[in-house]
Amino acid sequence: MKKAIEWSVRSMKEAGFDSVWTEPVTVPYWTRGNEWARCTSPLEFDLHLSGMGLSDGTGPDGIEAEILAVRTFDELEARADEAEGKIVLFNQPWEGYGKTVRYRVGGASAAARHGAVAVLIRSVTGRSLGAPHTGMMRYDDDTPRIPIAALTVEDAGRLYRLAQRGLKPVVKLYMEATNHGETTSYNVIGDIRGREHPEEIVLLSGHLDSWDVGTCAQDDGAGVALSLGAAQLILQQDLHPRRTVRVVHFTCEEMGGFGGRAYLEAHRFELDQHILALESDSGSFAPLGFTVDADSLMIEHLSRLAMPLGRVAPGEWKIHKGGSGVDVGPIVRAGVPGVGHRVDTTHYFDVHHSLADTFEKIDPDILARNVAVIAGLAFSVADDPVSLRSISSEIADSTVDGGH
């Protein structure tokens, strides 16, 4: 992470940004250590797992217990009296990321509430080729902290089927995962100074942190490259937009959005000057347009600016109301218009948070198209004679005055 921060600072300086700096962020410090799991009865076989970020470990002796296999939280509640002393396996169906991720985040405390000693979940992915998927979890304050790990879809299914047949599978789980308290990390920020309104900011972003498995090229190496690449393109073309183009490479998104909240705290006094905040955190796949979290008149205005950029998109191109991202979320909720970079995520969750999220998943042609659309939107808004932030208020005023 330290090296990534240094790389980001160096890259922005080399690209010719007018100013580059870092801002401290207090973040949780967690380490995985070694981890393994094995089915010990009725058959012996190794399980492929990835512990959840922020999970506690098992202790040096590991945990060996019978599996209580369920599909859902409701099923666990119905069988709560069987959970005592067991390892609960959630073989939850894939219902899209937003719904399915609840088992990863809340599975440990849901099972600990009924006396379970550990939790295994089916990896949060729609399509698996034998890779476990990690990601953060959370403990409730009022339940024991038990370890939680994700199995591959394949291993979760196998254990589940053994349990369904009444064969009472037993698993030995060993995890060295440790929470070490807090440490300091940094957001990296670089500005290309606006020629007329340097105080007004068009913010482009991705997050610099990643999971320790794979190299996280899609999540979110792509967003880091796209935000930097878009700014570089504006510099290389000597475009000098009216407003400042700012690139923020956030830290610690994965552990709970710490970089984004720290940015809000550090920049509260200048939020009015943030014209727009764009985040790219869905990988670099075929560009589909943008989602906009703002006033409907702003969305209309942005649509007019962004529609021509669809010429570099291979297929569908739309600008519509929708979310922006975890990192810009705090400033967007505080009133800054937010934009999410929309791409075709059909295959994003195949590799997300797994050892399969590596550089060869990045298509250079698609990456270039994404750089072009983000640079295009950033330049259009930064050089727009009309300030995006003035649009809704102008109309609101005119409504009060009875209009024109």
Ligand SMILES: [Zn+2]
């Ligand atoms: Zn991400």
